[in-house]
Amino acid sequence: xxxVAVIGAGIAGMEAASxxxxxxxxxxxxxxxxxxxxxxxxxxRLFPFQRNAANLAAEMLKMMDRGKAVKVLVNxxxxxxxxxxxxxxxxxxxxxxxxxxxxxxxxxxKLFDAHRKEEYGYGIxxxxxxxxxxxxxxxxxxxxxxxxxxxxxxxxxxxxxxxRDEKVNNRHCSKVCCATAVKQACEIKQMYPDAEVYCFYMxxxxxxxxxxxxxxxxxxxxxxIFVRGRLSEAAESIDGRIAIKAEDTLMGKMLKISVDMVIxxAGMEAAxxxxxxxxxxxxxxGKDGFLNPVDEYLQGNFTREKGVFVAGACxxxxxxxxxxxxxxxxxxxxxxxxxxxxxxxxLREEIIEKIRNKRVEIRNRRMKNEEGKSIEF
Amino acid sequence: xxxRFIYDPFVLPFMLGFIFIIIYLVAGIxxxxxxxxxxxxxxxGKSIFSRKIFVSIKEIFMECLIxxxxxxxxxxxxxxxxxIAFGWFLLIVLGHIEVQLYxxxxxxxxxxxxxxxxxxxETDSTLKGALFxxxxxxxxxxxxxxxxxxxxxxxxxxxxxMRRTTKLKMGDRIAMYTLWAIFPLRLLAESFTSGISxxxxxxxxxxxxxxxxxxxxxxxxxxxxxxxxxLGAFFFALxxxxxxxxxxxxxxxxxxxxxxxxxxxxxxxxxxxxxxCSRCGLCIDACQMSAAARLDRKTTxxxxxxxxxxxGDIEAAAQQCLMCGRCVQACPVGIDSCRLKQNVRRSExxxxxxxxxxxxxxxxxxxxxxxxxxxxxxxxxxxxxxxxTIFERAGVNCRMMDEGGGICCGRPLMLSGQEKSAAxxxxxxxDIILQSNAELLVSxxxxxxxxxxxxxNLPIPVMHHTQYIEQLIDKSAITVDHTGLSVVYHDPCDLGxxxxxxxxxxxxxxxxxxxxxxxxxxxxxxxxxxxxxxAVLTGDQRRKxxxxxxxxxTEEKPDLLVTACPLCKKTLVGAGSQPVEDIAQVxxxxxx
Numbered sequence: 001x002x003x004v005a006v007i008g009a010g011i012a013g014m015e016a017a018s019x020x021x022x023x024x025x026x027x028x029x030x031x032x033x034x035x036x037x038x039x040x041x042x043x044x045r046l047f048p049f050q051r052n053a054a055n056l057a058a059e060m061l062k063m064m065d066r067g068k069a070v071k072v073l074v075n076x077x078x079x080x081x082x083x084x085x086x087x088x089x090x091x092x093x094x095x096x097x098x099x100x101x102x103x104x105x106x107x108x109x110k111l112f113d114a115h116r117k118e119e120y121g122y123g124i125x126x127x128x129x130x131x132x133x134x135x136x137x138x139x140x141x142x143x144x145x146x147x148x149x150x151x152x153x154x155x156x157x158x159x160x161x162x163x164r165d166e167k168v169n170n171r172h173c174s175k176v177c178c179a180t181a182v183k184q185a186c187e188i189k190q191m192y193p194d195a196e197v198y199c200f201y202m203x204x205x206x207x208x209x210x211x212x213x214x215x216x217x218x219x220x221x222x223x224x225i226f227v228r229g230r231l232s233e234a235a236e237s238i239d240g241r242i243a244i245k246a247e248d249t250l251m252g253k254m255l256k257i258s259v260d261m262v263i264x265x266a267g268m269e270a271a272x273x274x275x276x277x278x279x280x281x282x283x284x285x286g287k288d289g290f291l292n293p294v295d296e297y298l299q300g301n302f303t304r305e306k307g308v309f310v311a312g313a314c315x316x317x318x319x320x321x322x323x324x325x326x327x328x329x330x331x332x333x334x335x336x337x338x339x340x341x342x343x344x345x346x347l348r349e350e351i352i353e354k355i356r357n358k359r360v361e362i363r364n365r366r367m368k369n370e371e372g373k374s375i376e377f
Numbered sequence: 378x379x380x381r382f383i384y385d386p387f388v389l390p391f392m393l394g395f396i397f398i399i400i401y402l403v404a405g406i407x408x409x410x411x412x413x414x415x416x417x418x419x420x421x422g423k424s425i426f427s428r429k430i431f432v433s434i435k436e437i438f439m440e441c442l443i444x445x446x447x448x449x450x451x452x453x454x455x456x457x458x459x460x461i462a463f464g465w466f467l468l469i470v471l472g473h474i475e476v477q478l479y480x481x482x483x484x485x486x487x488x489x490x491x492x493x494x495x496x497x498x499e500t501d502s503t504l505k506g507a508l509f510x511x512x513x514x515x516x517x518x519x520x521x522x523x524x525x526x527x528x529x530x531x532x533x534x535x536x537x538x539m540r541r542t543t544k545l546k547m548g549d550r551i552a553m554y555t556l557w558a559i560f561p562l563r564l565l566a567e568s569f570t571s572g573i574s575x576x577x578x579x580x581x582x583x584x585x586x587x588x589x590x591x592x593x594x595x596x597x598x599x600x601x602x603x604x605x606x607x608l609g610a611f612f613f614a615l616x617x618x619x620x621x622x623x624x625x626x627x628x629x630x631x632x633x634x635x636x637x638x639x640x641x642x643x644x645x646x647x648x649x650x651x652x653x654c655s656r657c658g659l660c661i662d663a664c665q666m667s668a669a670a671r672l673d674r675k676t677t678x679x680x681x682x683x684x685x686x687x688x689g690d691i692e693a694a695a696q697q698c699l700m701c702g703r704c705v706q707a708c709p710v711g712i713d714s715c716r717l718k719q720n721v722r723r724s725e726x727x728x729x730x731x732x733x734x735x736x737x738x739x740x741x742x743x744x745x746x747x748x749x750x751x752x753x754x755x756x757x758x759x760x761x762x763x764x765x766t767i768f769e770r771a772g773v774n775c776r777m778m779d780e781g782g783g784i785c786c787g788r789p790l791m792l793s794g795q796e797k798s799a800a801x802x803x804x805x806x807x808d809i810i811l812q813s814n815a816e817l818l819v820s821x822x823x824x825x826x827x828x829x830x831x832x833x834n835l836p837i838p839v840m841h842h843t844q845y846i847e848q849l850i851d852k853s854a855i856t857v858d859h860t861g862l863s864v865v866y867h868d869p870c871d872l873g874x875x876x877x878x879x880x881x882x883x884x885x886x887x888x889x890x891x892x893x894x895x896x897x898x899x900x901x902x903x904x905x906x907x908x909x910x911x912a913v914l915t916g917d918q919r920r921k922x923x924x925x926x927x928x929x930x931t932e933e934k935p936d937l938l939v940t941a942c943p944l945c946k947k948t949l950v951g952a953g954s955q956p957v958e959d960i961a962q963v964x965x966x967x968x969x
Contacts, residue, residue: 116950116951118756118757118758118759118946118947118950119755119756119757119758121758123759124758124759125758166916167916167951168951169920169951233756233758234758235755235758236758236762245782
């Protein structure tokens with residue numbers, strides 16, 4: 001018997017789970033992949049301060065594991081959920097069933113499949129790749145090269161691939177790609193200072209506190225060239241270079257350049273699991289596929305279904321820091337719900353009592369640990 | 378048989394209507410023939426004195442009376458139409474035979490066969506009279522069953538396989554109600570008179586039933602009056618109603634069989650097509666804008682009505698069409714409504730040639746086979762790459778005509794009515810093709826293929842890549858293995874319905890995959906929703922059509938949906954998670 005089930009062990013799920021555990025709840029985290037950490041664990045560095053992404057994920061995992069009150073099931077999905085009075089009955093893909101008081105959905109996002117913008121040639125031309133692929137290249141520690149292993153002389157970043165694009169049914173802005181492109185463009189320049197790096201953008205959305213500085217640095221310090229214009233098409237020449245066509249809308253001119261690498265800034269889409277869970281739990285899904293909280297302003301983590309909470313990118317694209325803040329808010333909301341929201345008085349008191357006992361237990365355990373340590377040293 | 382009267386004032390409403398409609402129709406035919414261009418009039422004259430006239434007569438019988446095309450679509454609907462049309466036809470023919478047999482002196486009175494049983498009476502039953510009474514009653518029963526079904530169709534059209542029917546306006550309603558009234562009134566009039574005139578199972582039977590509780594004799598005059606008024610009113614309503622299709626369709630069939638087509642305007646033949654539209658509404662369900670995007674009121678039947686009545690924003694209505702040809706395929710009358718729309722779209726406005734100065738100078742490409750990828754293939758480079766592989770493997774000396782982007786084939790401009798601008802593109806491209814000395818032009822895009830074939834007047838053959846690949850496999854220029862994939866083939870509108878290329882892609886796919894059947898094949902193929910024929914549809918509406926099409930095409934859950942059009946591919950890929958590929962890409966897989 002767990003108090004809360006968290007679905008998805010990305011950074012939102014991990015953060016919420018560790019906060020809930022700290023509050024004394026027993027938490028079950030269900031993760032479809034083979035490891036916790038989500039997208040972030042596979043990235044290299046995070047804007048705006050180049051924080052190591054894998055380290056961050058690892059640290060969070062350690063935090064979550066601290067109280068031993070969080071159980072993480074990897075390679076597991078939710079087969080079915082049903083409300084059972086005040087509780088939820090969850091059937092997992094491994095056949096086991098659990099009962100919980102609250103469900104937190106942290107299913108995150110899915111990367112836009114760049115194959116769907118076939119005109120950009122992803123999967124067709126060797127040297128067209130995505131921002132996520134590039135991040136993995138950076139993370140591998142090896143130098144970034146073209147398919148043939150040569151160092152690129154000219155690199156073009158294409159913004160808004162699968163975002164703000166009615167043709168692929170995505171009207172929304174994915175929010176993080178502008179800053180990511182600026183970050184990655186600078187990283188390429190750090191790696192190859194004499195390479196020409198272009199960013200083709202519609203608007204540069206440098207919305208957060210330190211972003212404008214990043215953008216200025218990219219221009220003044222690194223010499224990244226920003227072109228306002230969307231790519232119309234890309235073609236591969238015999239030598240493997242990519243000829244791209246775009247309009248420079250500030251100059252009012254058509255532009256045709258040949259580059260060694262094209263990086264597509266693939267946007268965010270709602271994850272498939274999100275839709276599945278929304279169906280099972282009868283919670284509202286927006287036209288863009290992301291989940292709708294009951295009140296964007298005052299109850300951003302509540303859904304119209306009592307006891308079902310949402311956090312992270314499943315309610316729309318978010319940066320890492322926004323996701324973490326959202327996850328902490330969700331933990332508070334769940335705590336409030338379990339303590340005050342229970343309509344049956346006896347149940348409520350029972351839970352409060354249980355929590356009180358658990359908090360005492362945790363404190364004792366921690367003190368014991370510390371005692372142990374002091375003896376050891 | 379003995380004559381009772383030769384005249385009664387109740388025939389007047391009928392006679393007035395009859396004279397009116399005869400004058401109207403004769404004037405209409407003369408006017409139409411005058412509107413036809415000289416060569417068409419010559420064709421018409423020739424065809425009337427040739428074998429073609431028998432073809433027309435047969436078609437008139439099969440379509441105007443039996444309604445065989447409607448039968449093929451839905452038996453119940455066909456039966457309804459046949460009962461009314463053929464039953465009425467039998468009543469008229471048998472009525473005239475009766476007059477010929479029993480009172481040949483009255484042949485010249487048009488009202489005599491119509492009101493035969495009022496004017497004639499049976500002296501003692503003769504076998505012939507009884508036979509005719511029986512036949513006439515049987516024909517009347519047939520019409521009444523048809524009318525009954527028509528009434529029921531108003532309540533539940535699904536029985537006849539129609540999800541939606543046409544919303545009718547006043548003129549149509551009046552004509553429809555009078556048409557429905559004619560036959561029950563005839564039944565009543567003949568039943569009340571049956572004690573005097575005689576009758577068969579239907580009229581005599583009803584007459585006996587009525588006799589038991591009403592005075593038949595007192596009702597004889599009023600019911601004949603009512604019958605005559607209904608007929609007269611129907612004739613007067615005919616010109617403003619959909620029932621004009623009854624006389625006009627016959628003329629349409631004669632003209633069509635004479636080889637006449639509508640030209641650049643809708644005068645003459647186009648007008649006849651307009652009047653031949655019965656507003657049956659079969660095009661409403663056929664139209665994907667209505668089926669998937671709920672644009673029922675934008676379907677062909679309403680466009681035809683607007684054009685005929687010259688009411689509303691006709692140009693906007695002509696633009697709101699995918700030009701996929703599904704309504705033309707569904708039309709039981711065979712009206713080429715796409716052409717009617719195209720004629721409305723045709724605009725005389727023209728950008729001056731100076732506007733096209735940006736077009737690159739004609740470059741000379743020398744090659745054996747010229748490959749025109751088309752702009753949509755540039756946006757789906759997987760197809761272009763697959764074609765390059767095929768050309769290489771077949772060892773063909775081939776050059777790409779639009780490698781650096783190229784010039785548009787002109788069809789999108791053509792479809793939007795900008796024919797003069799399209800002509801500039803056509804001229805430029807023709808120059809490049811002629812200078813290349815190529816023996817063959819291959820295109821990956823059905824949209825380009827259609828215009829190359831129809832408007833370019835090229836001295837060399839044009840092939841779509843499905844046809845070309847089929848030829849390469851036949852000549853063993855490339856070898857393919859079975860991929861083991863189960864696939865569904867989606868017929869692109871401009872390749873299938875609009876160009877008639879159905880078999881080559883199927884021939885190719887049979888050799889490399891398990892081709893699954895769908896309900897949406899060949900002539901019944903769907904539009905993907907991406908059509909360049911409609912420039913006013915919103916993104917949302919297009920998506921609805923595309924998703925609906927994808928859902929229908931993948932009902933059998935194929936591994937792969939295969940198409941032969943870059944625009945279809947792009948649209949269907951965007952409509953869901955189903956893998957979609959062009960036939961060229963599957964062939965490359967099969968070449969190993």
